Amino acid sequence: MDMSDNRVNSSVGYVYDSRSHSNLSSLEKNCNQIFLKGPALTRDFFDKIQNDVVPPKTEFFGYTMSTRRFFLLTALFLLFTFSCMGTITMWFTNVYKKQINSMLVISEESETYEMWRAPTVKSYLKIYIFNYTNVERFELRKDKKLQVKELGPYVYQETIEKVNVKFNKVDGTVSFQEKRVYTFRPELSKGSKYDSVMVPNIPMLTSASFARQYNFFLRVSFSTILTSISAKPFIKLTVDEFINGYEDNLYDLGKNYLKFNDMRVFEHFGLLALKAGLQPDIVTLNTGLHNINKLGQVEKYNGEREFTFWNTDSCNKIRSSDGVMYPISDVNKKADLEFFMPHMCRKIPLNYNNSVTILDNIPVHRYKFPANVFDSGYENDHFCYCTNDDGSCPPHGIFNATPCAFGSPLFYSWPHFAESDPDLLEAVSGLRNNFSVDSFIDIHPKLGLLVGGKIQFQVNVQLQKSYGILQLNPYPNNLMIPTVWIEGVLDSKDIPQDLLTIIYAMTFTVRNVELGLKYGTLLTTMVTLTCIFLILKKRRDIRSHPHSFGRDIEFDQ
Incomplete structure (x- = not known):
């Protein structure tokens, strides 16, 4: 055996055969490279997206803030809007009741049609x-x-x-x-x-x-x-x-x-x-x-x-x-x-x-x-x-x-x-x-x-x-x-049981869902509004006291 073709890695205790490695196909070599370098490429990709595609800072109602915080406020504003609409709908209109009542309409397509046509x-x-x-x-x-x-x-x-x-x-x-x-x-x-x-x-x-x-x-x-x-x-x-x-x-x-x-x-x-x-x-x-x-x-x-x-x-x-x-x-x-x-x-x-x-x-x-x-x-x-x-x-x-x-x-x-x-x-x-x-x-x-x-x-x-x-x-x-x-x-x-099921649903289930929607939308509206207020208040306080901690605090950091 020609020992010159073999290299011994004493630190790990195995013999590396360069000849066997040289027999790998080009496709296998490329896959190995991608596997080894994948995490680094992924990190570089997202860093590029964050720095080049998504700006690090965003102007919002005269404030300069990080894009992450902007996205957070946007999500809160959207959630506040929808919950506010839900609150108005559930508390000040009859839309929910009308929707439930529409299920009672006599129709051939209705699930209760047969109960109406031939009651048991x-x-x-x-x-x-x-x-x-x-x-x-x-x-x-x-x-x-x-x-x-x-x-x-x-x-x-x-x-x-x-x-x-x-x-x-x-x-x-x-x-x-x-x-x-x-x-x-x-x-x-x-x-x-x-x-x-x-x-x-x-x-x-x-x-x-x-x-x-x-x-x-x-x-x-x-x-x-x-x-x-x-x-x-x-x-x-x-x-x-x-x-x-x-x-x-x-x-x-x-x-x-x-x-x-x-x-x-x-x-x-x-x-x-x-x-x-x-x-x-x-x-x-x-x-x-x-x-x-x-x-x-x-x-x-x-x-x-x-x-x-x-x-x-x-x-x-x-x-x-x-x-x-x-x-x-x-x-x-x-x-x-x-x-x-x-x-x-x-x-x-x-x-x-x-x-x-x-x-x-x-x-x-x-x-x-x-x-x-x-x-x-x-x-x-x-x-x-x-x-x-x-x-x-x-x-x-x-x-x-x-x-x-x-x-x-x-x-x-x-x-x-x-x-x-x-x-x-x-x-x-x-x-x-x-x-x-x-x-x-x-x-x-x-x-x-x-x-x-x-x-x-x-x-x-x-x-x-x-x-x-x-x-x-x-x-x-x-x-x-x-x-x-x-x-x-x-x-x-x-x-009969089929009618009893509907009666129980209209008596308890529909009522519980109505209460859940009414108070759920109201609570969500109050919580999101409070969060929006606290975030904006914090930004105002930071701008008013930039050296309160002995150094200039950037809001976007």
Whole structure:
């Protein structure tokens, strides 16, 4: 071996072979050079950028300062500007609330569309039936008053689905029909749906009311028809027949008359049969697209903006809440509200009562129905509903829905004629004279959404006599016959999880985010402003005392 070609590095203890090094390619040699000299090149590059591209000093509002400090002030000014804008937005405008409310707009693209179209909320109808126990004795004049016994409740779960949905983005409305299904809930009911009851024969009493407008000979002919089919003022049925519908010979005979007069015809007559299935009525709601405070407002009913049944324009106007969604602004102000009741063809007022909490401390506003909501007399604001044929008004506490019921003599009141004329209570035996009305609804203030409540009302039929109809002779004229009273219940405990998630988010999450943004932007504004002030103050102090430390202090150092 030629030792001359080898060099020994005694300090590190290894032999360096120059021949092996000479065999490296040019690319490898260049990479090694870059690797060895990289840190130095990087440092030189940034030094050049700092000295040549970015000036070491910057003029700022008459001050000379280092560029680093200038960048710091610029960042603080930008942060101050944005936080100040955020503070103004959160504290002095409604931009945040409007943005949140815009998420409630009814739209096919909305995440809550299916919840609106086919709500999974469980609502129930508790039906209490007045069973007449002495009809035969009364007709034989052995008893002076009709006797009733309250049966029930018979509970039905109501499921509502909106079908044939059509949006109109020009005026911000949506039109639809409702499909209703009623399911008997025996475990919640008191009694069987096969219980036998004696109830008013509403088709017969309605026909007798229509017959009053005809001459005597036609009324006698009508009485003969009633005798031939054994139709009487009261009829014995099962609970299921009375509620879900039954075949009635008189009703079948009258179908052609109803069709000729453009009246609604159902296959069978029954209390809920009139509401079950696909409803022919077309409801037009405001989606809130153009004005969130009109969300859920009924704009049209069967294409009409007002009725022609009542005596004043204000009572004929339809525009009011659909009963589920209410104007958020009015709810927040705790103002009185109104909702549309289709089977009465009128608006129902609601008065703010108090604020309560439901579920896990969710605050809601509770509204109650006025005690005189069913009045129609001239001594109150409801005189527009005074529509008796003879020009008189119904008794105190009674609402005449005959114009809305295609001429059927239907009247509404509180259950057991509570808050009504005492004579109504005395006309029939077995009614409670101490019934306590408990009707209210709970509305979420952030959503304007119905989240619970209870609505009670009684359906009555008036027996209207006319000379020639013998079947009505044993009864006094204009006798108000209580038929059923109904309690619609929406328990907040039955709210489905998908809706509950939204309620919790609007109650707590949105509120916490709002508070975080409000106080976060305010705090950031104060901190950044303080920092800017301190930096500028320090510069002024240094310029005022350049030799305070015994030497000339440069602000840019």
